Amino acid sequence: MSPTQSPRIVVALDYAAEAPALELADRLDPARCRLKVGKELFTRLGPAFVERLQGRGFEIFLDLKFHDIPNTVAAACAAAADLGVWMVNVHTSGGLRMMEAARERLSQSSRPPLLIGVTVLTSMDASDLAAIGCPGDPCERVLALARLAREAGLDGIVCSPLESAPVRAALGCDFLLVTPGVRPVGASVGDQRRIMTPAEALAAGSDYLVIGRPITQAPDPLAALLEIEHSLAPDAII
Numbered sequence: 001m002s003p004t005q006s007p008r009i010v011v012a013l014d015y016a017a018e019a020p021a022l023e024l025a026d027r028l029d030p031a032r033c034r035l036k037v038g039k040e041l042f043t044r045l046g047p048a049f050v051e052r053l054q055g056r057g058f059e060i061f062l063d064l065k066f067h068d069i070p071n072t073v074a075a076a077c078a079a080a081a082d083l084g085v086w087m088v089n090v091h092t093s094g095g096l097r098m099m100e101a102a103r104e105r106l107s108q109s110s111r112p113p114l115l116i117g118v119t120v121l122t123s124m125d126a127s128d129l130a131a132i133g134c135p136g137d138p139c140e141r142v143l144a145l146a147r148l149a150r151e152a153g154l155d156g157i158v159c160s161p162l163e164s165a166p167v168r169a170a171l172g173c174d175f176l177l178v179t180p181g182v183r184p185v186g187a188s189v190g191d192q193r194r195i196m197t198p199a200e201a202l203a204a205g206s207d208y209l210v211i212g213r214p215i216t217q218a219p220d221p222l223a224a225l226l227e228i229e230h231s232l233a234p235d236a237i238i
């Protein structure tokens with residue numbers, strides 16, 4: 001990969017403790033991937049852990065999926081901006097005013113992170129949605145929430161790669177599609193429900209592939225990452 005190219009794989013550092021997470025980070029190259037810090041490690045280790053990773057040169061997706069009243073979410077986004085993260089996210093189901101408040105507050109930051117809206121969790125299928133009172137096709141719901149996120153001025157959404165092509169067709173190219181629910185051929189699906197392979201996800205129009213357990217739980221995480229990169233080459237770069 002040339003230095004001018006930007007990595008499209010975001011490794012989800014979902015570990016129960018700092019040591020294995022840093023052990024993996026120390027084997028990874030910030031030029032080849034970004035890292036995602038989510039609820040588990042952030043709750044255990046806090047902002048200092050994010051700073052340690054940033055100190056090693058990694059751009060960080062702070063995946064805390066803020067979902068609260070507008071004032072609270074805006075303030076949390078400002079805190080994420082102060083931490084210097086690359087990307088932060090909120091739940092689109094928090095509504096237009098909440099997303100607008102986050103956008104507005106980040107516009108006051110000198111170095112705002114990308115602001116991304118979570119649509120329908122990739123662990124949910126149509127029956128899960130129906131059970132919470134939202135019957136219908138997950139893709140239709142993702143499209144509706146994506147339009148709302150765009151109206152609020154967000155930079156993009158989290159969705160399944162299954163929705164990348166329809167969202168691209170509806171909303172165009174200048175809207176980031178961040179997709180978990182990525183499983184290499186043969187990998188365990190786990191709790192994910194709406195999935196594609198890494199190559200399928202890129203071909204469908206995903207900008208960033210969020211991949212956790214297929215890398216972090218592999219006997220050799222670095223080899224697993226390299227295998228995924230090879231499955232994507234030469235399109236794994238932007």
Ligand SMILES: O=c1ccn([C@@H]2O[C@H](COP(=O)(O)O)[C@@H](O)[C@H]2O)c(=O)[nH]1
Pocket residue numbers: 012014038118120121122123158159180181182190192210211212213214
């Ligand atoms: O809809 C969503 C939103 C976020 N995630 C997060 O992505 C990773 C996926 O990890 P895997 O081990 O590759 O399943 C994880 O941190 C989730 O919290 C998501 O999966 N779906």
